[in-house]
Amino acid sequence: MTTYVTGIQIADSIDGKFPDAVEDGQPEFAVVKSDRLVEVLTWLRDDPDHEYKFLSSLTGVDRIQWFEVAYHLESFKHNRATTIKVRSDDRENPSVPSAVPVWLGAQLQEREAYDLLGIRFEGNPDLRRIFLWEGFAGFPLRKDYLNLPGGKMPGLERFPGEPGAELSGRGTE
Amino acid sequence: MTLKSEPFVVNVGPQHPSTHGVFRLRLTLDGEKIIDADMVMGYLHRSMEKLAEERTYTQNIPFTDRTDYLAAMTGNLAYVMAVEKLMNIEVPERAQFLRTIMAELQRIASHSMAIGIFANDCGAWQTPVMHMFRDREKILDLFEMACGARLTLNYMRIGGVSRDIPDEWMPQAHKLLKDLPNRFAEYEDLLLSNEIIIARSRGIGVLTPEQAIAYSVSGPMLRGSGVAWDIRKADPYAAYDKLDFDIAVGTNGDAYDRFVIRLAELRQSLRILEQALDMMPTGPVHERLGTSTVQPGTQPIAPLVFRPPVGEAYARIESPRGELGYYIVSDGGPSPFRFHIRSPSFINLTPLKQMAIGSTIADAIVILGSVDIVVGEVDR
Numbered sequence: 001m002t003t004y005v006t007g008i009q010i011a012d013s014i015d016g017k018f019p020d021a022v023e024d025g026q027p028e029f030a031v032v033k034s035d036r037l038v039e040v041l042t043w044l045r046d047d048p049d050h051e052y053k054f055l056s057s058l059t060g061v062d063r064i065q066w067f068e069v070a071y072h073l074e075s076f077k078h079n080r081a082t083t084i085k086v087r088s089d090d091r092e093n094p095s096v097p098s099a100v101p102v103w104l105g106a107q108l109q110e111r112e113a114y115d116l117l118g119i120r121f122e123g124n125p126d127l128r129r130i131f132l133w134e135g136f137a138g139f140p141l142r143k144d145y146l147n148l149p150g151g152k153m154p155g156l157e158r159f160p161g162e163p164g165a166e167l168s169g170r171g172t173e
Numbered sequence: 174m175t176l177k178s179e180p181f182v183v184n185v186g187p188q189h190p191s192t193h194g195v196f197r198l199r200l201t202l203d204g205e206k207i208i209d210a211d212m213v214m215g216y217l218h219r220s221m222e223k224l225a226e227e228r229t230y231t232q233n234i235p236f237t238d239r240t241d242y243l244a245a246m247t248g249n250l251a252y253v254m255a256v257e258k259l260m261n262i263e264v265p266e267r268a269q270f271l272r273t274i275m276a277e278l279q280r281i282a283s284h285s286m287a288i289g290i291f292a293n294d295c296g297a298w299q300t301p302v303m304h305m306f307r308d309r310e311k312i313l314d315l316f317e318m319a320c321g322a323r324l325t326l327n328y329m330r331i332g333g334v335s336r337d338i339p340d341e342w343m344p345q346a347h348k349l350l351k352d353l354p355n356r357f358a359e360y361e362d363l364l365l366s367n368e369i370i371i372a373r374s375r376g377i378g379v380l381t382p383e384q385a386i387a388y389s390v391s392g393p394m395l396r397g398s399g400v401a402w403d404i405r406k407a408d409p410y411a412a413y414d415k416l417d418f419d420i421a422v423g424t425n426g427d428a429y430d431r432f433v434i435r436l437a438e439l440r441q442s443l444r445i446l447e448q449a450l451d452m453m454p455t456g457p458v459h460e461r462l463g464t465s466t467v468q469p470g471t472q473p474i475a476p477l478v479f480r481p482p483v484g485e486a487y488a489r490i491e492s493p494r495g496e497l498g499y500y501i502v503s504d505g506g507p508s509p510f511r512f513h514i515r516s517p518s519f520i521n522l523t524p525l526k527q528m529a530i531g532s533t534i535a536d537a538i539v540i541l542g543s544v545d546i547v548v549g550e551v552d553r
Contacts, residue, residue, distance in 0.1 A: 002408035028485055053387070056489065056515065061502055061511045070485075070500065072487050072498070076386070076400070081408075104387045104523065104524070105388045105390070108522065116222070116223075130214060131215035132218070141511075145223075
């Protein structure tokens with residue numbers, strides 16, 4: 001069975017090697033400071049105790065107050081998996097360092113996150129739109145894409161019987 | 174005398190049988206040699222990740238049929254597993270076995286297509302595909318008996334499967350399992366040592382194990398390069414921990430090895446199915462979950478609207494094409510805050526440029542065929 005290394009555990013071991021590179025450690029993920037990201041990821045890939053040589057998934061999330069990029073890592077040797085995140089507070093022009101120097105598998109996934117969320121990956125050699133065309137207005141997966149309250153369409157009113165069926169918990173205020 | 178030449182751009186696709194859908198390869202040639210390859214995709218982009226943010230967790234299950242439309246069962250399974258992980262739902266054992274059986278039947282159907290189409294790319298125009306369709310039809314018949322649909326199945330549910338199999342399902346499944354070994358032997362005879370396939374696919378599109386891992390490729394591509402990594406073994410889900418099977422591993426990492434791995438996996442899927450059908454327990458096929466909405470006159474088994482706690486989950490399975498992952502972020506609301514599909518077809522295309530450079534157009538077609546993409550899953 002794959003051991004899921006919690007964010008708190010991985011934050012602890014990063015902290016031991018790179019003091020003050022960790023921003024936050026949650027049960028599900030650890031957040032690394034943007035300017036230390038590449039050295040932390042390189043260390044996680046190469047250190048014999050970790051060897052996260054496989055970048056399982058890379059994707060962005062619009063958290064409204066900030067943008068974040070999640071890296072789901074996997075170590076074949078130790079059969080472990082963990083999640084690292086990095087945040088960007090700049091709403092207009094979010095940017096994080098590219099992970100392509102660490103894992104070549106990040107190439108297309110970073111292009112996808114750039115295309116749909118508008119997160120710039122500094123250092124990606126080929127950062128172009130991938131599914132949409134050059135010149136497409138806006139970034140569809142952003143919560144404010146359609147300028148609707150809460151970033152979403154009123155799509156869930158078809159369950160009037162459910163308590164609290166109104167849109168809630170979006171936290172856009 | 175030296176001939177003067179200049180780079181020449183050839184568009185393969187978007188409408189071309191070798192691109193397996195609507196996908197474009199922009200190849201720059203120097204003479205016959207490819208010096209640059211650019212992938213143009215998005216022709217089938219339906220913005221599923223945005224659409225899913227407007228729908229309930231249950232309403233999103235049909236989207237997962239339509240990403241990888243040749244393997245809807247595994248798409249269903251990965252998604253419902255992600256939601257179950259988010260909500261800590263235990264699934265009854267019979268449902269786990271049904272999921273395993275359906276996923277393996279789907280793997281046979283999908284690999285059959287992949288093998289047939291690969292032979293197509295190698296020049297055996299349509300005949301192998303028609304042979305493969307013969308088996309795939311039988312499997313789709315079984316799906317139809319179980320859930321009423323053949324392609325967009327929508328069979329799995331959060332907490333189980335939508336319905337139990339009918340009584341006549343088991344005899345038909347056993348009959349199919351009795352027939353399949355002979356068919357597989359026939360394909361192995363026809364294709365495995367086929368001179369044309371070997372001549373066309375040996376030694377092209379080579380990925381070393383280190384490259385394969387660095388490029389994040391998964392599934393038969395990763396195993397073709399000699400990395401024995403299969404999520405069914407490494408992190409067993411559904412009922413795979415109770416079943417015995419082997420991981421097929423290649424040695425050269427070329428297009429031919431990927432094709433051989435798929436043929437070998439047909440046999441392994443058969444082994445899994447034989448065991449799973451024998452071991453299938455009785456009992457409920459859906460966990461009885463707390464319900465917030467009661468439809469008059471029905472016995473509620475699951476709520477209409479799931480509200481997972483605030484948090485996130487990433488669940489992954491071994492789909493026929495590789496690691497299929499669903500990353501779901503919940504804000505406690507009735508629909509996902511973020512819904513991301515880690516699609517193996519898309520990520521397996523990452524090294525395509527590297528594999529194609531230096532080869533010819535004819536080779537590039539075979540290399541693309543050996544990746545086995547489904548464009549619905551590439552573009553989503």
